[in-house]
Amino acid sequence: MNYSEKVMDHFTNPRNVGEIENADGIGEVGNAKCGDIMKMYLKIDGDVITDVKFKTFGCGAAVATSSMATEMIKGKTINEALQLTNKAVMEALDGLPPVKIHCSVLAEQAVKAALTDYYKKQGVDPEPIVGIIPDCEDCHE
Numbered sequence: 001m002n003y004s005e006k007v008m009d010h011f012t013n014p015r016n017v018g019e020i021e022n023a024d025g026i027g028e029v030g031n032a033k034c035g036d037i038m039k040m041y042l043k044i045d046g047d048v049i050t051d052v053k054f055k056t057f058g059c060g061a062a063v064a065t066s067s068m069a070t071e072m073i074k075g076k077t078i079n080e081a082l083q084l085t086n087k088a089v090m091e092a093l094d095g096l097p098p099v100k101i102h103c104s105v106l107a108e109q110a111v112k113a114a115l116t117d118y119y120k121k122q123g124v125d126p127e128p129i130v131g132i133i134p135d136c137e138d139c140h141e
């Protein structure tokens with residue numbers, strides 16, 4: 001299987017791995033296709049994501065996409081993070097082999113799940129803001 005240099009870089013040297021104590025939002029999602037799971041922690045100040053960390057029991061492509069996704073939302077606003085799609089993450093990594101596209105959805109889902117948790121903790125209904133968290137069936141290339 002051919003992985004881009006960026007994928008290999010983020011897989012062998014993933015950014016933002018770990019957890020955040022007293023995170024403002026925690027999202028845990030599972031991939032229906034392979035059973036892998038991902039946990040995402042967000043620290044939020046006002047509407048800015050000041051810190052983000054992740055842990056995954058997922059494959060190399062899941063590690064690489066999550067690493068890239070955390071870099072893409074760190075320091076960004078919640079709104080910007082909500083625009084993040086698995087497609088954008090894949091593009092930033094110069095692509096993934098087609099059989100691995102479903103892996104990239106974990107990162108997008110985990111960000112949305114963590115934001116859902118954040119709003120719930122604030123006593124705000126997350127659904128109008130975050131929407132329904134997409135699942136693997138919505139994987140887009």
Ligand code: FES
Pocket residue numbers: 031034035036058059060061062100102103106
């Ligand atoms: Fe499960 Fe990639 S094979 S996330």
